[in-house]
Amino acid sequence: MLQLKKHMQLSMLLTLAVVISIIESFFPLFGGIIPGFKLGLANVVIVFALYVFRFKEALFISLGKVLLVAILRTGLFSVTFFFSLSGALVSVLVMALFKKFNKFSIVGVSLIGAIGHGMGQIFFAVFFLESWQIINYLPIVMLLSIPSGIIVGLLAKNLIVYFDINTVNKQN
Amino acid sequence: MNKYDFGMVFLLILFISFFYFSFNNVNSENAVIKYNGEVIKTIELGKEETRYFEVEGDLGLVVIEVKDYQARVVEETSPLNICSNMGWRNDIIVCLPNRVVIEMVADDAVDTIVR
Numbered sequence: 001m002l003q004l005k006k007h008m009q010l011s012m013l014l015t016l017a018v019v020i021s022i023i024e025s026f027f028p029l030f031g032g033i034i035p036g037f038k039l040g041l042a043n044v045v046i047v048f049a050l051y052v053f054r055f056k057e058a059l060f061i062s063l064g065k066v067l068l069v070a071i072l073r074t075g076l077f078s079v080t081f082f083f084s085l086s087g088a089l090v091s092v093l094v095m096a097l098f099k100k101f102n103k104f105s106i107v108g109v110s111l112i113g114a115i116g117h118g119m120g121q122i123f124f125a126v127f128f129l130e131s132w133q134i135i136n137y138l139p140i141v142m143l144l145s146i147p148s149g150i151i152v153g154l155l156a157k158n159l160i161v162y163f164d165i166n167t168v169n170k171q172n
Numbered sequence: 173m174n175k176y177d178f179g180m181v182f183l184l185i186l187f188i189s190f191f192y193f194s195f196n197n198v199n200s201e202n203a204v205i206k207y208n209g210e211v212i213k214t215i216e217l218g219k220e221e222t223r224y225f226e227v228e229g230d231l232g233l234v235v236i237e238v239k240d241y242q243a244r245v246v247e248e249t250s251p252l253n254i255c256s257n258m259g260w261r262n263d264i265i266v267c268l269p270n271r272v273v274i275e276m277v278a279d280d281a282v283d284t285i286v287r
Binding site for chain 1: 187
């Protein structure tokens with residue numbers, strides 16, 4: 001019964017992440033002045049899952065989101081798909097690692113996740129297109145990741161407080 | 173946010189500024205157009221008249237306009253049109269879904285890119 005409840009919760013979170021991601025892509029930030037930049041509100045769901053559940057569940061939602069958004073929007077196994085996948089993977093891995101340090105708060109973990117997301121995407125582009133010059137984008141991507149990572153972290157933190165959830169793994 | 177979070181923000185800003193100032197090359201005199209990592213064309217950027225170049229990308233033609241030591245993408249097909257929305261640049265333009273990259277570099281750097 002408990003297992004079923006958890007599966008239900010995970011599928012609802014996954015759906016939420018996919019819907020947020022798709023809706024967000026319709027509204028370019030700052031009227032599209034910074035091309036390709038999104039706040040990454042779907043990551044609120046992933047940070048939330050990382051704290052309410054564990055690494056495995058967060059990874060499931062993150063990869064599931066990339067897969068479903070690709071099927072619905074950009075096409076499976078396209079360049080854009082692998083681009084999103086590398087960002088999402090690096091982001092979740094780095095967040096889980098920094099959470100294990102037990103030093104940073106949820107906002108700090110979310111911040112490093114946003115940085116990891118940008119880095120993962122940039123390094124994928126560097127290796128895929130064999131152009132080291134792409135690394136020129138890194139400073140601006142990282143700079144924009146700081147506010148977006150903090151906003152996502154604060155949202156996730158407030159959601160956990162709002163739902164009054166005892167995070168099962170506060171200690172690790 | 174705790175003190176470690178603020179420490180991380182501080183370190184990130186330090187790293188970003190260092191990175192920005194060490195990579196920011198001032199004047200690019202050449203543009204190298206690449207498709208899937210292979211050099212398609214090398215263009216001398218100059219002050220003279222506007223020129224157009226076409227490259228075949230994964231999703232269709234990518235039309236590049238060159239003028240006044242700068243370049244921009246005027247026409248391409250992609251889901252988000254990020255590269256054409258970037259406008260005039262003199263560092264780098266990436267059209268990821270088309271696998272097209274336009275690298276703008278200083279004169280002496282062309283040899284290392286073209287090899």
